Amino acid sequence: MSRACENTVVVGCGAVSVDFLAIVAAYPKPDEKIRTTSFKVQGGGNTGNALTCASRLGLKPRIISKVADDTQGREVLRELEADGVDTSFMAVSLEGTSPFTYVIVDSQTKSRTCIHTPGYPPMKPVDLPKSSLLTALHGAKIVYFDGRLHETALVVAHEAVKKNIPILMDAERLREGLDDILKLADYVVCAAQFPQAWTEASTVPKALVCMLLRLSNIKFVIVTLGKDGCIMLERSFNEGPSTEEMEVDRLLESLETRKNRSSHIPTCITSSVTKLHAEGIGTVCGKLYVGTAENVPPSELIDTTGAGDAFIGSVLYAICANFTPEKMLCFAATVAASKCRAIGARTGLPYHTDPRLATFMK
Template sequence: MSRDCENTVVVGCGAVSVDFLATVAAYPKPDDKIRSTSFKVQGGGNAGNALTCASRLGLKPRIISKVADDTQGREVLRELEADGVSQEGTSPFTYVIVDSQTKSRTCIHTPGYPPMKPVDLSESSLLTALNGAKIVYFDGRLHETALVVAHEAVKKNIPILMDAERLREGLDDLLKLADYVVCAAQFPQAWTEASTVPKALVCMLLRLSNIKFVIVTLGKDGCIMLERSFNEGPSTEEMDVDQLLESLEMRKNRRTHIPTCISSSVTKLHAEGIGTVFGKLYVGTAENVPPSELIDTTGAGDAFIGSILYAICANFTPEKMLCFAATVAASKCRAIGARTGLPYHTDPCLASFMN
């Protein structure tokens, strides 16, 4: 574990749940009756998974969420406590069908009721949760409570990382306060209506003036990151952002199975019809997990985000951060469920990053 992360507190606000994971030979057709080949009950939820990942990597997470005093709720708390995640605050659950044939998963989520509201979070609990925190993370759920937490974090100058998985109620208000954003593949274009992902990333930096970087995750195709530059030299070259991404893609090393990252220089990035920002574009590759080792992609994005939280706290360079997050996500995919395969900071696969 990096010395920069010793005793580092990270706070998350969002979803925790129970996942019921059934593995099947192939996804069922309508009216099919099939048998599962394996079954596992495990903690889930974006915030719960990401903070479990952060805890195993060496951070000290606290989570703000809500569960009921029922069997599922007690199991959620037990598992989080076992992984070192402390809590403030019908429980939500998800059926996950893992298709052995396509290596894909289908989720059927049942939200908890009633949902968490700001009145459920006392001022003393909020202040206790944020005390000493280095970063705060939101998964886009519980938006009313999340906004209260976010405003308090801004008052305390605690940076915010936002998970933009899909368009959600209240998400825009949270994005305006964020310092870092990690997006699912479809989000940037859905949110900006831009014609390409690179144009959408430029648009996001123009709309969200606080953002230092935005990352879009692309599954087995890796990720793209746009980092804002605050050193806008008069001689900085201007380049079309789509052409720049194309040139970086051509330089990717596709022959190595380990994650790699390449980047542009600081560039005046132009998105036609949108505008221009000064920034640096990065292309990260995913680890090439052999088919025989690829078990389940459930929670891979949460593992990526938990790794980004750690990397920010450890002051990793962007290149090291993206390779680290890809390595952790790949480790997760080698076991069923969102948490079983999450590595600890002592895992040999992370040795090169932790030294």
């Protein structure tokens, strides 16, 4: 673990759940009856998973979310606490039900299908007293949101801004209240479909330029692409008179040609500081990065559930440890690949002592 990260507090606000993971030989056809090849019950939810990852890497996470006082809710809390996540800011409803998700893992295609049932009653700002909020944020290096519990999340985000605590936003898909927090965010990590869905741009690179133009606080935005790695656009303030201007799609194409196709370990290719132009959208000064995923052999690839959460937990750590962008993207890809070698979102999450992470933790 990086010495810079010892006892570093991070706060996350968002989803927790119980995942019922059914592994099947192939996804069933309508009206078909099949059997699982294996089954696992495990804690889930984007924020629960990302903070579990961050804790195993060496951070001190505090979580803001809500469960009911039922068997599933108690198990969610127990599992998070066992992994070193501080649950003292969680709301527990005496009545209602805790959130849960049915996850069907297709062994043939290595895909997963999620059917989520939200908890009831939902979390509201009244569930987080001001004194608890201030205590939760005390000493925090960064605050993370997954787009859920938007009313409570916005209260937390505004308080974080007052205290100059940077915000990392997980933009998985369009959600109610998401834009309000995006406007306050310093860093954004997106799922593959989000940038174009949010901006209506014709390509992902154009969409990333559009996001930086619309969201003036953003230092970088990353879009994760599964086995195809990721793309990152970092804002630059070092524009000089000689800074080259280039069409962003063309720049991405040129970086893609430099990928080392024979490498099995994650790599990162980067541009110089460039005026990135998106036709019909505008121009932003920044650096474009292309990160590759680890090439996991098919025999070792078990389940992709929570791979994005593992990536985000790693980015949280990387920001706290002041990693370079290149090191951060390779680190996050390595952690996500480790997760994919086991069933569920948490089983395969590595600890900071894992030999596969040794080169990053020096």
